[in-house]
Amino acid sequence: MTNALLTTTLANAKAENRxxxxxxxxxxxPTIPGAAKAVQAVIDGGADVVEIGLPHSDPVLDGATIQTADDIALRNGIRIKDVLATVRAVTEANPTVPILVMTYWNPVDRYGQARFxxxxxxxGGVGxxxxxxPVEEADEWLAAAAEHGLATVFVVAPSSQDQRLALITAKGTGFVYAAAVMGVTGTRTQVGAMAEDLVERTRRTTDLPVCVGLGVSNAEQAAEVAAFADGVIVGSAFVQRILDAPSEDAGYEAVRELAAELAQGVRKR
Structure with a gap:
């Protein structure tokens, strides 16, 4: 699969007015084999696209919830080969669902950019x-990604000035990840008033879809963001459901249920 699958999936959602x-x-x-089961559960619940995180020992942009999950994964002995095996297992079972890897740069650089x-x-990953x-240091990666048809998604923030937005969006492919709030990842009671302005400013610089993340945790917030964004990104809320579950199987069911609720939310523009 390539970036084309991601582009088509986002275009199809737009065509459905959602x-x-x-x-x-x-x-x-929650375990190395269990990660694919958890991802399958969110797909079964209605997720259109999935980001699989590559756990890192110093996840500086992530809040306590994802830090906890990363720590569990690292104690489980996760390696890049296991991340790629998870991607493969999910894509083989769901060939029409785009799967991306979300990762800090250091593991990719150490693994080898072209090799990764x-x-x-x-x-089977799409990007x-x-x-x-930094986009100024991304040319080698961008060339390797383009050679294999992979999307490269960069993150913009409310603090990003218009000139900076234009530079980032000119280099990125697939979609633009707009951080709804300043700070680390995590669920919030409000998704951030700056998000809509950021989406509007970003759209002035690119035709790429603009998807909003950081803070969405329920159907109401998903609907709120869906009113102005091309995609609604949810992470910490899924992780928290698994952390709170009394068993692995209960965790998978909990994330499937949350995905179903959020899938309804993004359709209530």
């Missing part, structure tokens, strides 16, 4: 979200 539901779960959580791009594409890779 936002896409994009879910995030880290590989290796080739191995991700071979596993990467790289929140801490």
């Amino acid at each position: 936002a896409a539901l994009i879910s995030y779960l880290p590989a290796g959580f 791009a080739a191995d991700l594409a071979a596993a 990467c979200i790289l929140p801490d890779l």
Whole structure:
């Protein structure tokens, strides 16, 4: 699969006059084999696109919930080969669902940029979200990604000035990840008044879909964001459902139910 699947999926959601539901779960959580089951559950619930996180020992942009999940995954012994195996298992079972890897830059750089791009594409992934890779330093990665048909999604924030937005969106492919609030990931009671303004400013610089994340945790918030964004990204709320569950199976059912609620929310523009 390539970036074309991601583009088509987001275009199909737009044609249905709704936002896409994009879910995030880290590989290796709650267990290495259980991660694919958790991702399958959110797909079964109605997720259009899935981001599989590559756990990192210093997840500086993530809040306590995802940090906890990353710590569990690392204690489970997660390696990049296991992340790629999770991608492969999910894509083989769901060939029409785009799967991206969300990762900090250091693991990719250490693994080898060309090698990572080739191995991700071979596993069926459609691209990467790289929140801490400066676009000025991204040319080698972008070339490797383009060679294998992978999307490169960059993150913009409410603090991003218009000139900076134009630079970032000119380099990115697939979609633009708009952080709804300043700060780390995590569920919030409000999704951030700055998000709509950020989406509007970003759209002035690009024709790429603009998808909003950081803070959405329920159907009402999903509907609120879906009113102005092309996609609604949810991560911490899924992770928290698994953390709170009394058993692994109960966790999978909990994220499936949440995905179904959110899938209804993104259709209530």
